[in-house]
Amino acid sequence: MTTLEQIKILCLRSNISISELARRMGQSPQNFNAKLKRGTVSTKELILIGKILNATFEQYFVLKNGEIIK
Structure with a gap:
């Protein structure tokens, strides 16, 4: 599973869009x-996510x- 796929699943299960995640990280969605x-x-x-x-x-x-x- 790619990092992109993992993050999509995390966002889906956390009820947050990838764009909103980016904003909370201090980055533009683009x-x-x-x-x-x-x-x-x-x-x-990844730790921040x-x-x-x-x-x-x-x-x-x-x-x-x-x-x-580790």
């Missing part, structure tokens, strides 16, 4: 949509032996 389409949303922005939408953003690797690298 700029934010361009970032989503290019796939250039930063980790810092989580805070705005009352969710937790987690990013980590899991090795084959089950070890988690």
Whole structure:
């Protein structure tokens, strides 16, 4: 699932438009949509999206032996 798809689902479940999310992030909807389409949303922005939408953003690797690298 792409970042764009994840954010669309989060917005849908949080009853907020992507444009409103962008405004709450302090960005123009046009700029934010361009970032989503290019796939250039930063980790810092993903954490902010989580805070705005009352969710937790987690990013980590899991090795084959089950070890988690955060």
